[in-house]
Amino acid sequence: MIRYLLGRVAFGALILLTLSMFVFFLFFVAPGDPARMVAGDKATETQLIQIRTNLGLDRPIHEQYLSFLGKAVTGDLGFSYRNQQPVAKLIFNRLPATLSLVVGGVLVWLAVGIPIGIMSARHPGAVRDRLGQGFILIGLSFPTFVLGMMSLYLFYFLPRQSGFMLFPAGGFKPFLPNPAIWAWHLILPWTTLALTTAAVYARLTRGQMLEVMGEDYIRTARAKGLSERKVVWKHGMRATLTPLATQLGADIALLLGGAIVIEQVYGLQGVGALAVQAVANQDRPIIIGVVLLGGLFIVVANIIVDIAYVLLDPRVR
Amino acid sequence: QDAQPGGTLRILGTEDLDHFDPTSAALVTTNNFLRAVSRQLISYEASTDETVRITPKGDLATEVPQPTDDGLTYTFKLRQGAQWNAPSGARQITSADLERGFKRMCNPALGSAALTYYSSLVAGMAEFCDGFSKVEPTVEAMKAYIEGNDIIGIETPDDETVVIKLTQRAGDFIYMLSLATSAPAPIEVLDYLPDGPDYRSNFIASGPYTPGAYTPDSSLQLVRNPAWTADSDPLRKAYVDQIDITFGLTVDAIMQQLQSGDGDMTYDVTIPPAILSMLTAQGDEKLMTVSSGNTNFIFINTVSGNNNGALKDLKVRQALNYAVDKAAIVQQMGGPSIAKPVNGIFGLGVLGYHEFDLYPSPDAKGDPEKAKALLAEAGFPNGITLKMPFRNKGNEPAVAQTIQASMAKAGITLELTPVAPADYYSKFMTNPVNTQEGTWDIAPVGWTPDWAGGSARSVFQPQFSYDGTHQTYNYTDYNNDKANELGQQAINATTPEEVGALWAQVDELVMADAPVVPLIANLIVLYHGAAVQNFQPYSIGVQGDWTNVWLQQ
């Protein structure tokens, strides 16, 4: 178990290493002169040279990479080209919004997706199943930003046109002074983020549940005289859980992508918005930092899922 | 209704400020920030009345002085009680601080974008700058130079008196003093690189507010400056306790939050035509238009060798002028109530603006035939292909595509390149190497005069005059000696009629060379949240004055 875990962590580290190389070298080949970005409009040639030395841009690429890596390990991701702020700090400042969005989104989608999947699976072919499947297909098909725009139009704009305020149009409010306001502002983003993914879960739950409900041990459970509720929610659910947990790990990548779009649509100042802005500004240290953070997020999530998998499935223990 | 002090004013914006340091601030929007945290010698009252708005008032100066010595000498008395929020405790702003502010403008590492206005006027300033340019760009060396050298034309007989001597008469000098770039500077700032991180974190405010928590690209908080007293400041009421500025939002989000009450005012947003027409239709009283003298035009790259240097040919540039459908752009911007076609370099409200059109077309819709003919004459019967970058933000893509569409009719193919807004000027247009290498052929740009009213000089000088050294915003080193001469006369002239007539001539001279294609003059539409009261535009910030609004609780 410990060995297994160490193996996963080592592989996670390898992934991050490769990822860092990928982005680092990607931006090395990118056109544009970072020194000029740092220096601003009226930089003289001497100033540019000075800045290049300061940033280490005159050193060979592998040296630059190694020094970057060395610092990155300690959490130092360098400084933004645009405002010379530490990248780690810039990202850190954006975390509350993104985490609020993502964590809430996950909760909403699990709370929506799994029950729908179960409902659908329990009555295969029935109207409820058809509805559930309809939800799944539509959810799967909705591009996040279209859904976002449409919900803004329907739940913010139209009510406001008729003079009342159903939901705010977005904007991030910190959790602390008033959690209610925080939540109220996040309801639309959460649902938008969650609906598309909830569909994935509903589908997965449904398929898994259908499969599980056909298993022999479910028949055994029924033959024991357990109530149908217990059969479904205890025996069925327990066996469905493992693949769901596994999927959750794989969806973290999806989630980050969704967060970028949602932050854009609802004007949330999260890491995703920072990334989009950094891309627009060609602020490479930030882009590298955000990509690495995203990678770290995914890697950690996957390790957690691996652990969960081991805990959930006695057969691999 | 009586003003209610207190509360937090929430301001929403897309982009972070360019600079904290008043000396180097260049963006119009930054003036609003500087209005709140710093004081100038001369400033304006924020007002909905256009004339009041552009009448200079004493800020640090007790009053607006009349020049003496045939208009060459200005003597200012500094207001007592105006203080620095210095680390050692509140301290009176002195005449030495004022002179130091002027000196810092010369800093070659990060000086003032408006430097040439001053250095060409203030006696001895050009020499001071020359000396400064040879100083090594280290904090110590720069500090030593500033402390050890003098600008001859600025005298400080005592702590509260400043005498400024000019090399020539200038009707607009008083206006120039309203710019934050010439604001006084406390001695402590010399210990930091101009506008460096240390400078920012140790910002010494003189206005009613001082920067608090700052998250670059994300948010900036302004809190009350304990060193500021209301009775020392006739222009700022400073009703609100705190100002929270949020950056990094999209225009949509800003407009939505503004309307939903999650924000009070905008920072750098042009209201999209769609919202505008909606608000207009609803008769929203919070809507307000102000003129800032802003114009949009296309700069033409006459420097690069692209297309065998086609754009160096006047005929081709004239063809471009004929080709553009300005009416379409007006329509794109939101219609005639928001924008107006212009044919010269000056915008509405600038003394010198007049109606003329050297490249006329019916209803300003462009004359593709004429353009084609000119192109053919110039040796491009089959049209020409030009590279045009544009800012990937707000209305710009739409305007770019509109230009593209109208140029296409004249056989001019535009290759559009979307550019990140932040990079457009500072990293793209203003990099002379890019211009020379021809990474762009034509580029839509905008210009707002640096100050209000008699500000033609601040349009002409930085963009259309060249004295041998490259100027940031004269991308192609355009020069016309005759225009320069007339401009000089206009600067020295005293009556508005004379000034206006001279600048009008300059305008026509420049347009005859067609270094640019003027597009439209904009009115700026302002909007604010429902809680905001006493929304009075501040003329050089082109936005409601943060220091004078109050919030309905």
Add this chain to the structure above:
Amino acid sequence: MAVLEARHLSVDIPTEDGVIHAVRDVSFALEAGELFGIAGESGSGKSVLTQAILGLLPNAIVTGDVLFEGRNLLGLKPAELQSIRGSRIGMIFQDPMSSLHPYYTVGSQITEMIHAHEKVEKTVARRRAIDLLARVGISEADRRFDSFPHQFSGGMRQRVMIAMALILNPPLVIADEPTTALDVTVQAQIVALLDEMRRERGTTVVMITHDLGLLSSIADHVMVMYAGRRMELGPSSALFAAPAHPYTAGLLASSPANYEAGAELVPIPGRPPSLLDTPKGCVFAPRCASALPRCTTEAPPLRVFSDGLQSLCWLEGPPADAAASVAGIAKAPAADEIVVKVEGVRLTYGGGSLFNPGAGFEVLKGIDLELHRGETLGLVGESGCGKSTFARVLAGLIPMTHGKVSLLGRDLGSLDGRAWQAMRREVQLVFQNPFGALNPRRRVGAIIGDPYRIHSLASGTERKREVQRLMELVGLNPEHYNRFPAEFSGGQRQRIGIARALALNPSLIIYDEPVSALDVSIQAQVLNLMRSLQRDLDLTYLFISHDLAVVRHVCDRIAVMQAGQIVELADAETLYRAPQHPYTRTLLAASVTTPPRHPAAGRTLVSSNVVEVA
């Protein structure tokens, strides 16, 4: 009084392809304390029948009456049914591997049953479960209580299932093929355990199986089903000694156990009908050796005989005993030529890999064997002892770790790639699973033609001709050249596999349990085919099986394998008569065969009435 009585029970299952009439008009009654056997080939509706009784088939339409303790189970509300399930009627399912929930400990799965029906303390329930686990033969039950099913072997899991079914001491236990998935030795233990429990607690047991031998030794009454019908029902002794229904007789006749070694088996021809349509006459008529003309047009009557047998058949007298009349076929004695010589073959799985060096698992522990041309060598042994592995080594599919195999005198270890390729033609495999061994996405012609394709021996029409010749040889219709494997029955698929193996005229054909997935009636067809091919083509067979009766029937010599070693090797008859190794003896003891048939003395027809089939 009958504990359970079914009257005119029918089960229809709607599916995509139409309604499956899985059970038709089945009636029976169980006396308290008896062991009631239900026999029949795969798909005859045994499981459906029992599951329908307990309402475990949610989609099925069940008609008729099922009386249990005076209540009609079919009319009960879900809650009432739930209270009966488990507490009054215990169920043991066929596959112990999949019938326990993989994520819960075995103990908790048993106590769950207690808690579902009784209000007891946790510790009490636990105590009871542990006691019973110990009783069913789980050693250290205390400790194993918290184990998960995957930590148990198949036999142990089946014990857990039994404990679970018995924990509430239900008056009725239904065991649906409780031993099919298990090794013969384990099978015997489980059956003995069930029997013991029954005797001890007076439980009535319904035992479903297709193993007639097993039933004959333990059942009090037996019901034989075919295509959803109850073909015959009666006291076990009478039924096995002298079956009244031709189907029962045919089943018994198909079993090799009832033959002299080497005798031609008498299979039931054809294959079971589709359950989608209901024939007018008797369902068995198309395959019936004693069919009368009316059989195909009129539904058969229910004949009740004096010795308690009831049979659904027009036949009034006993059906002919086909087995007795068939004589053994002479077979050429094996030649002296040695086809394969195996010396000290060892094989270790997973050893020396990058990740766990050294931690290998030795499957074959030094095997020596010789096969002579024309002979059939049987290889028997428990599941997992390495039979298939050995087959694979011989076929060159896995390299051995040590040892030497020479084929036709050439050492396989010394061959280069090209020679190997040629050598592959000499050894062919026929696999156990008639479904897995044929590529479901390729046509039969292409499958049988593969050897020609791979060895570039024939192509185009020539290949097709060859393939059709082979198809004819193994008794397949050559016109079915373009069909997919799914369009054939299990027995036919095995024929396809055999045809493919024959294509290259191999020196050795290895059969890896070729009939264990087939029903007895089909099994006999395939075994006959194998034998006739061997006789005609002078083939050498290595025949792997765990069914001693089958092995004895087809093999000249038998090797008994245990844990990767051959513990005994002898002539078939010698081994049978005088097993030397204790393991061989255990194996022999565990396999039960039906008693020999003898004419039904003094049986008379009591009544006969035509039953209307709804």
Add this chain to the structure above:
Amino acid sequence: MSTQAAIPVIQRGSLALTLRRLGRDPAIIAALVFIVLVVLFALSAPWISALTGHSAIEQYRDTGLSEMGLPVAPNAEFLFGTDHLGRDVLVRLAYGAQVSLTVGVLAAVVAALIGITVGMVAGYFGGWVDTVLSRAMDLVMSVPFLLCALALVSVFGPSLSLSIGVIVFFSWTTMGRVIRGQMMSLRRQEFVEASRSLGAGPLSIMFIDILPNLSVPIIVYTTMMIPGSIVFEATLSFLGMGIVPPAPSWGGMLADAAGNSLYLVASWLVLIPGLALLFTTLAFNILGDGLRDALDPRGRPVRRKPK
């Protein structure tokens, strides 16, 4: 046994049965019809352009825009209204369909090919080959793809081929994993052993024996990857990283509508391309689901044979 009665046998996966299953579900028929219509619509873009007399990039400022520069709602001249530049939404939608479908199908097919190859190789050979390839897949799946896509596009500048490349790069792993999993179990099947024992080489086994057995996941997952690719492209365009204006793409049209809050006053600018996008992906998803159910009945609520 030539006397055997001709008994109808259940042929799972036979074409007729599949078609019957597909044909029975009206949703699938509707989806198929819709897809065909969208393809026709895309193909007929030049023709629509000719018919309306409007080009995709020309601006109809007099009739297509209000004086304030606002787009006009659907009317007789502009059936789907105009966009913020007075361009005909109908014509742009048609040309945009070309982009969306091209990107969707091309990216899905290329990604599928890569995924199939890698998955087959990894699954067949196992061992270190599998370790390396699986880890590579894990790696790609651990990349925050939208972020990386943005970074890539920002470096190389937006273009259609880059969009496709980026989509392919981040989506082949889905197919790769599925195929690898299937391959792992197929390779253990006895029919593969049978081929091997006959002396068939890896290539022959992979392509002749195994590939046909992978047709179901290949068809199903390729179909299901199409909507994903379409949305991916639209998302890139929406974030301003798609194809360069004025060329129309559905994502770009939506971005235009969103960009200036335009959709609040001109809801058709969101509704038309948004619904086109939604229905197209929906149709492909329904088709994919339907194909899976029809080709691979395991996922369906058909009761298993208790065995």
